[in-house]
Amino acid sequence: MKQPAKEDQSHPLFRQVYEYMLNRMERGEWKAHDKLPSIRGLAEELKVHRLTVFKAYRELTDSGKVYVKDKSGYYVSPANLLREERTVEGAAVPAYSLTNPMSDIQRMPVTYQFSQALIDPGLLPNLFLSDYVKKVFDLYPKVMGTYSSVQGDDELRETLSEHFHKHYRLQLSPQELLITSGAQQAINLIAGLVLGPMDPVLVERPTYSVALDIFRRAGARLIPVEITPEGYDLEAVEALMRKFKPRMFYMNPTHHNPTGYTVPARQRKQLVELAEQYRCLLVEDDPFRDIYFGEAPPAPFFAYDTEGWVIYISSFSKYVAPGLRICAVACRHPFMERLITAKSLADNGSPLLNQKIFLHYYTSPRLQQHLGKLRIALQVHKEIMEEELASSGWEWTAPEGGLNLWVKLPDSVSASALFARSMEQSISFVPGELCDPLGEMKSRLRLSYSFASETLLREGMRRLMKLAREL
Template identity: 30%
Template structure:
């Protein structure tokens, strides 16, 4: 009996719709005949009823079926005529050059959107109690709008770039100027601009493995060849760079050295120097993504690579999304002026410039006396949530998962001791009411998971771990 492929890049509802369409076209369901009920099909295919609802909606959009209130879904009597007049939009969607998100990520996103009761140990978002809602609202009352404020500022709102230059020197040890900063709508747009403007189809890049950037389809969409930079508990192993350069002529390195996503590791000082020295000798640019350094629980913030880069080999990416006001969508790139000009030109073609209002708010926030107290509260609460998660794992999953406790960030990287199938584990967890991200999403070998503790409330964390433990035991049987 046919079953949807849970490891396929095609969403489950699309697979079901395509299967039913094939049966209709081949006469297994003639015009006017009833189709199975949503509940029956869900049981038959082992999916949620909502997945079948989406599949039937897709068939209705093609004119293949029709549903009448209080009756079954029927094959449309004139489907062969009506279908010819309806574009098969899903074919267009599947043929685009920009690849969709990975299947596991789409499955998690859809489940969280459909069921708000799921305990979210997957999303890298701050819970509302950790967000500076009061502070941002207070600042918003002081901001004034003028239509010329955002005119011809393709690099970003000048006061924000000035504020960021001071912020980076004060908090990250990076000396730069406003003219060397480009404002983006977050780290992912920064990475997208770099992949599209500074690299070409067929170029080779080296990316930490596991790494958040391995979960992004944008690199494959750009036609880049991706090679893994090996890691251990001390971060990237720089000695692998020469071999990658010699064998594959890599053109760029992508690293996240401080409280790395997903592993939480910090790149050792010796390795940081070796990485810089090797990149400088080979003329390789380093793209450094640094969203979480300021979450160090001990207030001993690890310096970014860019702060120690005297040769300007590093393109530095930052964002406020993980530490403050994700809704403002403020990110930035620090780079040589020629690179900034190229990226700003592309950015202008994409959206004609970023909205000035969130930039005004961000500039006021980082210069205000409200920012540091917010960061101190954020670090305390993240530490509390991490401690709660660790204690809960020891209590309910002792021997089932192994992990090292990070000193900052918001992610706990776990090795699952029993050998289980990633997809079955995730599906069982979502059915039980808890979400996590399988490590394979980040390029890791099977058997790892990332638990993110910034989104759930403290009181939800233990309940989430209990559900996680039950789900793991269920797929072990």
């Protein structure tokens, strides 16, 4: 595995300014021996602190991209500005960060798999599913030869709009749904429509690390919003909206990944009002809604939205059939038209076969039966992990749903050091700093209890805790 470099993970603000400037030099907007803007001027333009710009200039100077003349200011160096790592077989690639350390981690085969927030395939009703596949071929004999429409199969969107109404209290028409290949494609398409270089985006701290990589790729500027067991500090969120005028807030407010926290109902309504007021899209990623251990969670943000400021990403496919990669995105006109065009350019529509299989299984009574059993099985998994952790001295808040524990190690132990050791022993987890937009949270780790079998769960946790004691 390519070890994720520290810089890729943390990507602090000064580095975003650095990349922004380098990009303008590489594009020839700032040429050799041109005088660069003053630190004060650029800080005002980008709405960042002068110290941040100063650090970016210092890094540019240190690396020889920029030189200082007679104290009169900064100038572009005449040297070849194309950095090595940007050159792909001689063809330069766009300047913004292209990394996905989470994917690098998950590419490693390990025995004790605690890094994947996926459900053990053994817990899914695989035999039932093959019945539905046969049924699909009887019903639609030409399904293999047929493209889906870009927006997604009509019958599936109709069924889902009814389902969302009945179970999640959402009012929407089939025209307000788009089928994507997983939530990740949805996040990627939305980011591509909304975010450009240096555009501010609100993100929870901590959050889903791949979303951070997608936003970094767009060159966006990550503005963290702390999430706690009580939800967000709405005054702080409003201050950030006022100051940065962010284009969107990417959120995962229900059995949050990685912490398991759920934002309370009263905050949902208030935050939708703030979004309207400050014209900030709320992108609500909601994959864990149906994975709860006690009470069902409050209705989605989307249910409180009347003005079209919430985009709802419902990737219930995680527990239905992950192998199909079916996700539904709900949003209003006119954003939906844009999203459909983006999807048409990205892959021209998700495969029809997968949509039809999903549809027929999803509407069956078997699914509800299965879901009840799955909740119990996952709760048992969670409790096993907690039991094993009880003697560790590590800290966590017991989640009421979802697939992960967000664990704090004693201050003396670093999660990256533990990660390096644990990978040698075929144990994987997600180091907390990957989930932190600021690249800190170095004593945190995300442990997924959903994928490993009960035996491997116990065994792997014992080994992991032993490694930590040795550190």
